[in-house]
Amino acid sequence: MKKILVTGGAGFIGLNFIKHILDIDRMDIVVADKFTYASNPKELLSISKIETFQLDLADLAAVENLFNHQEISHIVHFAAETHVDKSINDSRPFIQSNIIATVNLLNEAVKRKVEKFVHISSDEVFGEIAIPGKFSEISKIAPRNPYSASKASAEHFVEAYGNTYGLPYTIINSTNNYGPWQHPEKLIPLTIRRILQKKKVPVYGNGSQIRDWIFVKDAVEAIRKILHHGKYQERYCIGGESEIRNIDLIRMILEKMDAEENLIEYVEDRPGHDARYAFSIEKVKRELMWRPKYDLSDGLNKTIEWVREHENRI
Ligand SMILES: NC(=O)c1ccc[n+]([C@@H]2O[C@H](COP(=O)([O-])OP(=O)(O)OC[C@H]3O[C@@H](n4cnc5c(N)ncnc54)[C@H](O)[C@@H]3O)[C@@H](O)[C@H]2O)c1
Structure with missing residues:
Protein backbone atom coordinates (compact mmCIF):
# COMPACT_ATOMS: atom_id res chain seq x y z
CA MET A 1 0.00 0.00 0.00
CA TYR A 178 -10.23 30.35 3.79
CA GLY A 179 -12.51 28.01 5.74
CA PRO A 180 -12.55 25.72 8.80
CA TRP A 181 -9.44 25.43 10.97
CA GLN A 182 -7.70 28.56 9.74
CA HIS A 183 -5.74 30.34 12.46
CA PRO A 184 -7.53 33.52 13.66
CA GLU A 185 -4.51 35.68 12.75
CA LYS A 186 -5.59 35.51 9.09
CA LEU A 187 -7.96 38.09 7.53
CA ILE A 188 -11.26 36.18 7.23
CA PRO A 189 -11.33 34.33 10.60
CA LEU A 190 -9.93 37.46 12.27
CA THR A 191 -12.71 39.62 10.84
CA ILE A 192 -15.43 37.13 11.82
CA ARG A 193 -14.11 36.79 15.38
CA ARG A 194 -13.76 40.55 15.87
CA ILE A 195 -17.36 41.03 14.72
CA LEU A 196 -18.59 38.28 17.07
CA GLN A 197 -16.71 40.01 19.91
CA LYS A 198 -18.12 43.40 18.81
CA LYS A 199 -14.55 44.69 18.46
CA LYS A 200 -13.06 46.95 15.77
CA VAL A 201 -12.06 45.21 12.54
CA PRO A 202 -8.62 46.42 11.37
CA VAL A 203 -8.14 47.20 7.67
CA TYR A 204 -4.65 47.82 6.28
CA GLY A 205 -4.26 51.18 4.47
CA ASN A 206 -7.40 51.95 2.50
CA GLY A 207 -8.26 48.28 1.94
CA SER A 208 -7.85 48.55 -1.81
CA GLN A 209 -5.61 45.48 -2.15
CA ILE A 210 -7.16 42.80 -4.34
CA ARG A 211 -6.92 39.10 -3.55
CA ASP A 212 -8.48 35.96 -4.98
CA TRP A 213 -10.12 33.62 -2.45
CA GLY A 239 -7.72 29.69 -7.26
CA GLY A 240 -11.35 30.37 -6.51
CA GLU A 241 -12.03 32.83 -9.34
CA SER A 242 -13.30 35.16 -6.60
CA GLU A 243 -11.31 38.36 -6.78
CA ILE A 244 -12.28 41.11 -4.38
CA ARG A 245 -10.78 44.19 -2.68
CA ASN A 246 -10.04 43.59 1.01
CA ILE A 247 -12.40 46.37 2.06
CA ASP A 248 -15.25 44.90 0.00
CA LEU A 249 -14.61 41.46 1.47
CA ILE A 250 -14.82 42.90 4.99
CA ARG A 251 -18.03 44.78 4.10
CA MET A 252 -19.48 41.54 2.74
CA ILE A 253 -18.72 39.73 6.02
CA LEU A 254 -20.15 42.63 8.08
CA GLU A 255 -23.35 42.48 6.03
CA LYS A 256 -23.67 38.71 6.37
CA MET A 257 -23.27 39.04 10.15
CA ASP A 258 -25.69 42.00 10.44
CA ALA A 259 -22.92 44.19 11.83
CA GLU A 260 -22.42 47.94 11.33
CA GLU A 261 -19.77 49.37 9.04
CA ASN A 262 -18.53 51.62 11.84
CA LEU A 263 -16.69 48.58 13.25
CA ILE A 264 -14.11 49.12 10.48
CA GLU A 265 -10.88 50.71 11.67
CA TYR A 266 -8.28 51.76 9.10
CA VAL A 267 -4.75 51.04 10.34
CA GLU A 268 -1.28 51.75 8.96
CA ASP A 269 -0.62 49.73 5.81
CA ARG A 270 1.68 46.71 5.79
CA PRO A 271 5.10 47.74 4.38
CA GLY A 272 5.53 46.63 0.77
CA HIS A 273 1.89 45.50 0.63
CA ASP A 274 1.24 43.96 -2.80
CA ALA A 275 -1.67 45.63 -4.59
CA ARG A 276 -3.10 42.61 -6.39
CA TYR A 277 -2.60 38.88 -6.91
CA ALA A 278 -4.57 37.10 -9.63
CA PHE A 279 -4.37 33.74 -11.37
CA SER A 280 -5.54 32.18 -14.57
CA ILE A 281 -6.58 28.62 -13.62
CA GLU A 282 -7.19 27.44 -17.18
CA LYS A 283 -4.50 24.72 -17.05
CA VAL A 284 -5.97 22.83 -14.10
CA LYS A 285 -9.48 23.19 -15.55
CA ARG A 286 -8.42 21.89 -18.94
CA GLU A 287 -6.12 19.05 -17.84
CA LEU A 288 -7.73 17.84 -14.65
CA MET A 289 -11.36 18.87 -15.08
CA TRP A 290 -11.23 20.69 -11.77
CA ARG A 291 -13.00 23.95 -11.07
CA PRO A 292 -14.03 25.62 -7.80
CA LYS A 293 -17.49 24.58 -6.59
CA TYR A 294 -18.00 27.21 -3.90
CA ASP A 295 -18.49 30.87 -4.71
CA LEU A 296 -17.26 33.43 -2.21
CA SER A 297 -20.69 33.98 -0.69
CA ASP A 298 -21.29 30.24 -0.04
CA GLY A 299 -17.77 29.77 1.32
CA LEU A 300 -18.12 32.76 3.64
CA ASN A 301 -21.47 31.52 4.96
CA LYS A 302 -19.89 28.17 5.80
CA THR A 303 -16.84 29.82 7.38
CA ILE A 304 -18.92 32.19 9.51
CA GLU A 305 -21.00 29.24 10.71
CA TRP A 306 -17.84 27.28 11.54
CA VAL A 307 -16.18 30.14 13.45
CA ARG A 308 -19.39 30.72 15.45
CA GLU A 309 -19.41 27.05 16.47
CA HIS A 310 -15.70 26.92 17.30
CA GLU A 311 -15.15 30.39 18.70
CA ASN A 312 -14.19 29.17 22.15
CA ARG A 313 -12.32 26.09 21.03
CA ILE A 314 -9.57 27.62 18.86
N1 LIG B 1 -3.44 29.60 3.69
C1 LIG B 1 -3.33 30.12 2.47
O1 LIG B 1 -4.11 30.99 2.08
C2 LIG B 1 -2.25 29.64 1.53
C3 LIG B 1 -2.28 30.07 0.20
C4 LIG B 1 -1.30 29.60 -0.68
C5 LIG B 1 -0.33 28.73 -0.24
N2 LIG B 1 -0.31 28.33 1.06
C6 LIG B 1 0.72 27.40 1.50
O2 LIG B 1 0.06 26.23 1.94
C7 LIG B 1 0.78 25.63 3.02
C8 LIG B 1 -0.13 25.44 4.22
O3 LIG B 1 -0.64 26.70 4.61
P1 LIG B 1 -1.58 26.85 5.89
O4 LIG B 1 -2.37 28.07 5.72
O5 LIG B 1 -2.25 25.56 6.16
O6 LIG B 1 -0.49 27.10 7.02
P2 LIG B 1 -0.63 27.04 8.61
O7 LIG B 1 0.23 28.14 9.12
O8 LIG B 1 -2.06 27.00 9.02
O9 LIG B 1 -0.01 25.62 8.99
C9 LIG B 1 1.34 25.34 8.80
C10 LIG B 1 1.66 24.05 9.53
O10 LIG B 1 3.06 23.76 9.32
C11 LIG B 1 3.64 23.39 10.57
N3 LIG B 1 5.07 23.76 10.55
C12 LIG B 1 5.59 25.00 10.45
N4 LIG B 1 6.94 24.94 10.48
C13 LIG B 1 7.27 23.63 10.60
C14 LIG B 1 8.49 22.93 10.70
N5 LIG B 1 9.66 23.56 10.70
N6 LIG B 1 8.46 21.57 10.81
C15 LIG B 1 7.27 20.91 10.83
N7 LIG B 1 6.07 21.52 10.76
C16 LIG B 1 6.08 22.87 10.64
C17 LIG B 1 2.87 24.17 11.61
O11 LIG B 1 2.96 23.58 12.90
C18 LIG B 1 1.44 24.14 11.04
O12 LIG B 1 0.75 22.99 11.49
C19 LIG B 1 1.98 26.54 3.28
O13 LIG B 1 3.10 26.02 2.63
C20 LIG B 1 1.57 27.87 2.66
O14 LIG B 1 2.69 28.61 2.23
C21 LIG B 1 -1.25 28.76 1.96
Whole structure:
Protein backbone atom coordinates (compact mmCIF):
# COMPACT_ATOMS: atom_id res chain seq x y z
CA MET A 1 0.00 0.00 0.00
CA LYS A 2 1.21 3.53 -0.75
CA LYS A 3 2.26 5.67 2.20
CA ILE A 4 1.85 9.41 1.99
CA LEU A 5 3.73 11.85 4.20
CA VAL A 6 1.70 15.00 4.81
CA THR A 7 3.90 17.70 6.31
CA GLY A 8 2.15 20.47 8.24
CA GLY A 9 -0.89 18.22 8.61
CA ALA A 10 -1.93 20.00 11.81
CA GLY A 11 -2.13 23.31 9.96
CA PHE A 12 -5.14 24.80 8.21
CA ILE A 13 -4.91 23.36 4.70
CA GLY A 14 -3.03 20.18 5.72
CA LEU A 15 -5.75 19.23 8.22
CA ASN A 16 -8.51 19.81 5.66
CA PHE A 17 -6.52 17.78 3.12
CA ILE A 18 -6.18 14.81 5.49
CA LYS A 19 -9.89 14.88 6.36
CA HIS A 20 -10.67 14.98 2.63
CA ILE A 21 -8.47 12.09 1.47
CA LEU A 22 -8.98 9.88 4.53
CA ASP A 23 -12.04 8.06 3.30
CA ILE A 24 -11.44 8.34 -0.44
CA ASP A 25 -7.87 7.19 -0.98
CA ARG A 26 -6.41 3.84 -0.08
CA MET A 27 -3.16 5.24 1.26
CA ASP A 28 -1.53 5.08 4.67
CA ILE A 29 -1.13 8.59 6.04
CA VAL A 30 1.85 9.79 8.07
CA VAL A 31 1.95 13.35 9.39
CA ALA A 32 5.04 15.34 10.38
CA ASP A 33 4.34 18.62 12.09
CA LYS A 34 6.16 20.85 14.55
CA PHE A 35 2.87 21.88 16.18
CA THR A 36 3.59 25.61 16.06
CA TYR A 37 1.16 28.22 17.40
CA ALA A 38 -0.65 28.05 14.04
CA SER A 39 -1.44 24.33 14.26
CA ASN A 40 -4.44 22.32 15.49
CA PRO A 41 -2.79 19.31 17.21
CA LYS A 42 -5.88 18.33 19.21
CA GLU A 43 -8.02 18.04 16.11
CA LEU A 44 -5.32 16.17 14.19
CA LEU A 45 -4.72 13.72 17.03
CA SER A 46 -8.45 13.01 17.25
CA ILE A 47 -8.32 11.47 13.77
CA SER A 48 -7.77 7.73 13.96
CA LYS A 49 -6.09 5.77 11.18
CA ILE A 50 -3.13 8.16 10.78
CA GLU A 51 0.33 8.17 12.32
CA THR A 52 1.54 11.51 13.64
CA PHE A 53 5.06 12.63 14.48
CA GLN A 54 5.83 15.91 16.16
CA LEU A 55 9.08 17.17 14.68
CA ASP A 56 10.81 20.19 13.25
CA LEU A 57 11.54 19.51 9.58
CA ALA A 58 14.43 21.97 9.77
CA ASP A 59 16.11 19.45 12.09
CA LEU A 60 18.06 17.17 9.75
CA ALA A 61 18.50 14.32 12.26
CA ALA A 62 14.76 14.26 12.99
CA VAL A 63 13.91 14.12 9.29
CA GLU A 64 16.43 11.32 8.62
CA ASN A 65 15.08 9.41 11.59
CA LEU A 66 11.52 9.69 10.26
CA PHE A 67 12.51 8.33 6.85
CA ASN A 68 14.58 5.55 8.45
CA HIS A 69 11.43 4.26 10.11
CA GLN A 70 8.79 4.95 7.44
CA GLU A 71 8.67 3.80 3.85
CA ILE A 72 7.23 6.89 2.25
CA SER A 73 6.05 6.70 -1.37
CA HIS A 74 4.47 10.19 -1.72
CA ILE A 75 4.99 13.54 -0.01
CA VAL A 76 2.60 16.47 0.10
CA HIS A 77 4.55 19.32 1.63
CA PHE A 78 2.37 21.90 3.36
CA ALA A 79 4.54 22.70 6.40
CA ALA A 80 5.65 26.31 6.52
CA GLU A 81 5.61 29.53 8.48
CA THR A 82 2.80 31.36 6.74
CA HIS A 83 2.09 34.76 8.24
CA VAL A 84 3.46 37.62 6.11
CA ASP A 85 3.45 40.14 8.99
CA LYS A 86 5.53 37.79 11.13
CA SER A 87 8.03 37.41 8.28
CA ILE A 88 8.35 41.21 8.11
CA ASN A 89 9.18 41.34 11.84
CA ASP A 90 11.68 38.47 11.65
CA SER A 91 12.40 36.47 8.52
CA ARG A 92 14.73 33.91 10.12
CA PRO A 93 12.09 31.34 11.19
CA PHE A 94 10.84 31.51 7.58
CA ILE A 95 14.29 30.59 6.28
CA GLN A 96 14.38 27.63 8.68
CA SER A 97 10.85 26.29 8.17
CA ASN A 98 10.27 27.20 4.54
CA ILE A 99 13.71 26.74 2.97
CA ILE A 100 15.96 24.55 5.17
CA ALA A 101 13.09 22.20 6.06
CA THR A 102 12.16 21.83 2.38
CA VAL A 103 15.76 21.04 1.43
CA ASN A 104 15.94 18.40 4.20
CA LEU A 105 12.80 16.77 2.80
CA LEU A 106 14.03 16.98 -0.78
CA ASN A 107 17.27 15.20 0.13
CA GLU A 108 15.36 12.35 1.73
CA ALA A 109 12.88 12.23 -1.16
CA VAL A 110 15.74 11.76 -3.62
CA LYS A 111 17.60 9.28 -1.41
CA ARG A 112 14.48 7.16 -0.84
CA LYS A 113 13.25 7.48 -4.43
CA VAL A 114 9.76 8.74 -3.52
CA GLU A 115 7.26 8.45 -6.36
CA LYS A 116 5.97 12.01 -6.14
CA PHE A 117 6.80 15.17 -4.20
CA VAL A 118 3.93 17.67 -4.24
CA HIS A 119 5.08 21.07 -3.10
CA ILE A 120 2.44 23.52 -1.90
CA SER A 121 3.21 27.13 -2.66
CA SER A 122 1.57 30.49 -2.97
CA ASP A 123 0.39 33.04 -5.53
CA GLU A 124 2.59 35.52 -3.69
CA VAL A 125 5.80 34.17 -5.25
CA PHE A 126 4.91 35.94 -8.52
CA GLY A 127 4.68 39.38 -6.89
CA GLU A 128 1.87 41.83 -7.64
CA ILE A 129 0.04 42.33 -10.93
CA ALA A 130 -2.14 45.19 -12.23
CA ILE A 131 -5.69 44.79 -13.58
CA PRO A 132 -6.47 43.16 -16.04
CA GLY A 133 -3.34 40.93 -15.94
CA LYS A 134 -3.27 37.43 -14.48
CA PHE A 135 -0.38 35.21 -13.48
CA SER A 136 -0.17 31.68 -14.79
CA GLU A 137 2.18 28.69 -14.62
CA ILE A 138 4.70 30.39 -16.93
CA SER A 139 4.91 33.73 -15.09
CA LYS A 140 8.20 34.94 -13.69
CA ILE A 141 8.87 34.29 -9.99
CA ALA A 142 9.36 37.73 -8.41
CA PRO A 143 8.57 37.71 -4.65
CA ARG A 144 8.25 41.03 -2.83
CA ASN A 145 8.11 40.20 0.89
CA PRO A 146 10.17 37.90 3.15
CA TYR A 147 7.44 35.22 3.34
CA SER A 148 7.05 35.01 -0.43
CA ALA A 149 10.84 35.15 -0.89
CA SER A 150 11.18 32.08 1.35
CA LYS A 151 8.42 30.26 -0.54
CA ALA A 152 9.97 31.20 -3.89
CA SER A 153 13.35 29.95 -2.71
CA ALA A 154 11.84 26.62 -1.67
CA GLU A 155 10.25 26.27 -5.13
CA HIS A 156 13.58 26.93 -6.80
CA PHE A 157 15.08 24.08 -4.76
CA VAL A 158 12.23 21.76 -5.73
CA GLU A 159 12.75 22.51 -9.44
CA ALA A 160 16.52 22.25 -9.07
CA TYR A 161 16.19 18.81 -7.44
CA GLY A 162 13.91 17.78 -10.30
CA ASN A 163 16.45 18.89 -12.85
CA THR A 164 19.61 17.73 -11.07
CA TYR A 165 18.53 14.50 -9.40
CA GLY A 166 15.40 13.63 -11.37
CA LEU A 167 13.09 14.11 -8.38
CA PRO A 168 9.49 13.55 -9.58
CA TYR A 169 7.75 16.68 -8.34
CA THR A 170 4.70 18.85 -8.97
CA ILE A 171 4.36 22.38 -7.62
CA ILE A 172 0.96 23.85 -6.74
CA ASN A 173 0.54 27.61 -6.39
CA SER A 174 -2.67 28.61 -4.67
CA THR A 175 -4.42 31.90 -4.05
CA ASN A 176 -5.69 32.77 -0.54
CA ASN A 177 -7.51 29.89 1.16
CA TYR A 178 -10.23 30.35 3.79
CA GLY A 179 -12.51 28.01 5.74
CA PRO A 180 -12.55 25.72 8.80
CA TRP A 181 -9.44 25.43 10.97
CA GLN A 182 -7.70 28.56 9.74
CA HIS A 183 -5.74 30.34 12.46
CA PRO A 184 -7.53 33.52 13.66
CA GLU A 185 -4.51 35.68 12.75
CA LYS A 186 -5.59 35.51 9.09
CA LEU A 187 -7.96 38.09 7.53
CA ILE A 188 -11.26 36.18 7.23
CA PRO A 189 -11.33 34.33 10.60
CA LEU A 190 -9.93 37.46 12.27
CA THR A 191 -12.71 39.62 10.84
CA ILE A 192 -15.43 37.13 11.82
CA ARG A 193 -14.11 36.79 15.38
CA ARG A 194 -13.76 40.55 15.87
CA ILE A 195 -17.36 41.03 14.72
CA LEU A 196 -18.59 38.28 17.07
CA GLN A 197 -16.71 40.01 19.91
CA LYS A 198 -18.12 43.40 18.81
CA LYS A 199 -14.55 44.69 18.46
CA LYS A 200 -13.06 46.95 15.77
CA VAL A 201 -12.06 45.21 12.54
CA PRO A 202 -8.62 46.42 11.37
CA VAL A 203 -8.14 47.20 7.67
CA TYR A 204 -4.65 47.82 6.28
CA GLY A 205 -4.26 51.18 4.47
CA ASN A 206 -7.40 51.95 2.50
CA GLY A 207 -8.26 48.28 1.94
CA SER A 208 -7.85 48.55 -1.81
CA GLN A 209 -5.61 45.48 -2.15
CA ILE A 210 -7.16 42.80 -4.34
CA ARG A 211 -6.92 39.10 -3.55
CA ASP A 212 -8.48 35.96 -4.98
CA TRP A 213 -10.12 33.62 -2.45
CA ILE A 214 -10.51 29.85 -2.67
CA PHE A 215 -12.63 27.90 -0.17
CA VAL A 216 -10.34 25.31 1.41
CA LYS A 217 -12.63 22.39 0.45
CA ASP A 218 -12.14 23.33 -3.20
CA ALA A 219 -8.38 23.71 -2.69
CA VAL A 220 -7.91 20.26 -1.11
CA GLU A 221 -9.90 18.61 -3.88
CA ALA A 222 -7.63 20.30 -6.45
CA ILE A 223 -4.53 19.21 -4.50
CA ARG A 224 -5.81 15.62 -4.41
CA LYS A 225 -6.43 15.63 -8.17
CA ILE A 226 -2.99 17.04 -8.83
CA LEU A 227 -1.41 14.49 -6.47
CA HIS A 228 -2.94 11.63 -8.48
CA HIS A 229 -3.07 13.03 -12.01
CA GLY A 230 -0.91 16.16 -12.19
CA LYS A 231 2.03 16.02 -14.57
CA TYR A 232 5.53 15.56 -13.23
CA GLN A 233 8.06 18.42 -13.34
CA GLU A 234 5.24 20.92 -13.84
CA ARG A 235 3.26 23.43 -11.83
CA TYR A 236 -0.45 24.14 -11.49
CA CYS A 237 -2.06 27.41 -10.41
CA ILE A 238 -5.29 27.02 -8.43
CA GLY A 239 -7.72 29.69 -7.26
CA GLY A 240 -11.35 30.37 -6.51
CA GLU A 241 -12.03 32.83 -9.34
CA SER A 242 -13.30 35.16 -6.60
CA GLU A 243 -11.31 38.36 -6.78
CA ILE A 244 -12.28 41.11 -4.38
CA ARG A 245 -10.78 44.19 -2.68
CA ASN A 246 -10.04 43.59 1.01
CA ILE A 247 -12.40 46.37 2.06
CA ASP A 248 -15.25 44.90 0.00
CA LEU A 249 -14.61 41.46 1.47
CA ILE A 250 -14.82 42.90 4.99
CA ARG A 251 -18.03 44.78 4.10
CA MET A 252 -19.48 41.54 2.74
CA ILE A 253 -18.72 39.73 6.02
CA LEU A 254 -20.15 42.63 8.08
CA GLU A 255 -23.35 42.48 6.03
CA LYS A 256 -23.67 38.71 6.37
CA MET A 257 -23.27 39.04 10.15
CA ASP A 258 -25.69 42.00 10.44
CA ALA A 259 -22.92 44.19 11.83
CA GLU A 260 -22.42 47.94 11.33
CA GLU A 261 -19.77 49.37 9.04
CA ASN A 262 -18.53 51.62 11.84
CA LEU A 263 -16.69 48.58 13.25
CA ILE A 264 -14.11 49.12 10.48
CA GLU A 265 -10.88 50.71 11.67
CA TYR A 266 -8.28 51.76 9.10
CA VAL A 267 -4.75 51.04 10.34
CA GLU A 268 -1.28 51.75 8.96
CA ASP A 269 -0.62 49.73 5.81
CA ARG A 270 1.68 46.71 5.79
CA PRO A 271 5.10 47.74 4.38
CA GLY A 272 5.53 46.63 0.77
CA HIS A 273 1.89 45.50 0.63
CA ASP A 274 1.24 43.96 -2.80
CA ALA A 275 -1.67 45.63 -4.59
CA ARG A 276 -3.10 42.61 -6.39
CA TYR A 277 -2.60 38.88 -6.91
CA ALA A 278 -4.57 37.10 -9.63
CA PHE A 279 -4.37 33.74 -11.37
CA SER A 280 -5.54 32.18 -14.57
CA ILE A 281 -6.58 28.62 -13.62
CA GLU A 282 -7.19 27.44 -17.18
CA LYS A 283 -4.50 24.72 -17.05
CA VAL A 284 -5.97 22.83 -14.10
CA LYS A 285 -9.48 23.19 -15.55
CA ARG A 286 -8.42 21.89 -18.94
CA GLU A 287 -6.12 19.05 -17.84
CA LEU A 288 -7.73 17.84 -14.65
CA MET A 289 -11.36 18.87 -15.08
CA TRP A 290 -11.23 20.69 -11.77
CA ARG A 291 -13.00 23.95 -11.07
CA PRO A 292 -14.03 25.62 -7.80
CA LYS A 293 -17.49 24.58 -6.59
CA TYR A 294 -18.00 27.21 -3.90
CA ASP A 295 -18.49 30.87 -4.71
CA LEU A 296 -17.26 33.43 -2.21
CA SER A 297 -20.69 33.98 -0.69
CA ASP A 298 -21.29 30.24 -0.04
CA GLY A 299 -17.77 29.77 1.32
CA LEU A 300 -18.12 32.76 3.64
CA ASN A 301 -21.47 31.52 4.96
CA LYS A 302 -19.89 28.17 5.80
CA THR A 303 -16.84 29.82 7.38
CA ILE A 304 -18.92 32.19 9.51
CA GLU A 305 -21.00 29.24 10.71
CA TRP A 306 -17.84 27.28 11.54
CA VAL A 307 -16.18 30.14 13.45
CA ARG A 308 -19.39 30.72 15.45
CA GLU A 309 -19.41 27.05 16.47
CA HIS A 310 -15.70 26.92 17.30
CA GLU A 311 -15.15 30.39 18.70
CA ASN A 312 -14.19 29.17 22.15
CA ARG A 313 -12.32 26.09 21.03
CA ILE A 314 -9.57 27.62 18.86
N1 LIG B 1 -3.44 29.60 3.69
C1 LIG B 1 -3.33 30.12 2.47
O1 LIG B 1 -4.11 30.99 2.08
C2 LIG B 1 -2.25 29.64 1.53
C3 LIG B 1 -2.28 30.07 0.20
C4 LIG B 1 -1.30 29.60 -0.68
C5 LIG B 1 -0.33 28.73 -0.24
N2 LIG B 1 -0.31 28.33 1.06
C6 LIG B 1 0.72 27.40 1.50
O2 LIG B 1 0.06 26.23 1.94
C7 LIG B 1 0.78 25.63 3.02
C8 LIG B 1 -0.13 25.44 4.22
O3 LIG B 1 -0.64 26.70 4.61
P1 LIG B 1 -1.58 26.85 5.89
O4 LIG B 1 -2.37 28.07 5.72
O5 LIG B 1 -2.25 25.56 6.16
O6 LIG B 1 -0.49 27.10 7.02
P2 LIG B 1 -0.63 27.04 8.61
O7 LIG B 1 0.23 28.14 9.12
O8 LIG B 1 -2.06 27.00 9.02
O9 LIG B 1 -0.01 25.62 8.99
C9 LIG B 1 1.34 25.34 8.80
C10 LIG B 1 1.66 24.05 9.53
O10 LIG B 1 3.06 23.76 9.32
C11 LIG B 1 3.64 23.39 10.57
N3 LIG B 1 5.07 23.76 10.55
C12 LIG B 1 5.59 25.00 10.45
N4 LIG B 1 6.94 24.94 10.48
C13 LIG B 1 7.27 23.63 10.60
C14 LIG B 1 8.49 22.93 10.70
N5 LIG B 1 9.66 23.56 10.70
N6 LIG B 1 8.46 21.57 10.81
C15 LIG B 1 7.27 20.91 10.83
N7 LIG B 1 6.07 21.52 10.76
C16 LIG B 1 6.08 22.87 10.64
C17 LIG B 1 2.87 24.17 11.61
O11 LIG B 1 2.96 23.58 12.90
C18 LIG B 1 1.44 24.14 11.04
O12 LIG B 1 0.75 22.99 11.49
C19 LIG B 1 1.98 26.54 3.28
O13 LIG B 1 3.10 26.02 2.63
C20 LIG B 1 1.57 27.87 2.66
O14 LIG B 1 2.69 28.61 2.23
C21 LIG B 1 -1.25 28.76 1.96
